[in-house]
Amino acid sequence: MSLGKNIQYLRKQTRLTQEQLAEMMSVSRQTISRWEAGDIVPELDKLVVLSDVFDCKLDRLVREDVSSSDEIYSEIRVKTVKAFQMARYVMLTPNPEDDVNAYMENWARRSGLLKYQPDAVKIGWDFPFVPPEMHTRFGIHGYVAAYILPDGFDASCPGVELASQREADYAVITIYNPFDAVDRIRNGYKKILASLEANGFCEKPKEDILSCFEYYLIDSFPGSACVASPGINIK
Numbered sequence: 001m002s003l004g005k006n007i008q009y010l011r012k013q014t015r016l017t018q019e020q021l022a023e024m025m026s027v028s029r030q031t032i033s034r035w036e037a038g039d040i041v042p043e044l045d046k047l048v049v050l051s052d053v054f055d056c057k058l059d060r061l062v063r064e065d066v067s068s069s070d071e072i073y074s075e076i077r078v079k080t081v082k083a084f085q086m087a088r089y090v091m092l093t094p095n096p097e098d099d100v101n102a103y104m105e106n107w108a109r110r111s112g113l114l115k116y117q118p119d120a121v122k123i124g125w126d127f128p129f130v131p132p133e134m135h136t137r138f139g140i141h142g143y144v145a146a147y148i149l150p151d152g153f154d155a156s157c158p159g160v161e162l163a164s165q166r167e168a169d170y171a172v173i174t175i176y177n178p179f180d181a182v183d184r185i186r187n188g189y190k191k192i193l194a195s196l197e198a199n200g201f202c203e204k205p206k207e208d209i210l211s212c213f214e215y216y217l218i219d220s221f222p223g224s225a226c227v228a229s230p231g232i233n234i235k
Helices: 003-013 018-025 029-037 044-053 058-063 096-111 132-138 184-198
Strands: 077-081 084-093 122-126 141-149 161-165 168-172 212-215 231-233
Touching: 003 029, 003 058, 018 029, 018 044, 044 058, 084 096, 096 122, 096 141, 168 184
Parallel strands: none
Antiparallel strands: 077 168, 084 141, 084 161, 122 141, 122 212, 168 231, 212 231
8 A cells, every 4th residue: 555545544544634634734635635646745754743643653654554454543652641621520320421421512512611612622531439239230330521621711610520630641542433343442441551561561540640531533632633542641
């Protein structure tokens, strides 16, 4: 497969349009189209950015057929997540992820967050403190959803808990088409844990730092473009 076909394949895997990738790369949409058609080759600095955007090693992007394995998971990388403020809420229900995401989206509209920042990033993670009896007898699970709050936004609208996250390093993996199979996200976490163990790292929970989270997006946060990215704090 040519470099152009690799770029096109990875762009579609990360659910980016040519316009969105062009904006991230600071080029025109026509340039992206010409890259994918093989009419021109991106300059070295652009190739480096592309490899970062797609979570793909530069040598593999340039030399290999990235579609041959029909990959589900990217390579695992360590990223520094800058400190941020968030508004969060937890629900314990038989279907907590959908329920709490709907609740938070309603809060984001009521609070004006989606007017202030239409592309506000939402993250989520499992809430582990569910009594075993609630889980076994009633099928109750817990999930937390949170919006990252932009600087200057007034988050006084009631109905959420405000919290701070300190800067921390995370191991990050991208999962392509995460909902095609029920266990893809869960297996992504397992891959991260196995990688950390193999490289001599261990999870070190700290106050004011999330031990793990996942997010679904088109634009970059923080510094990456991916569908779902679980992270394990290693700092």
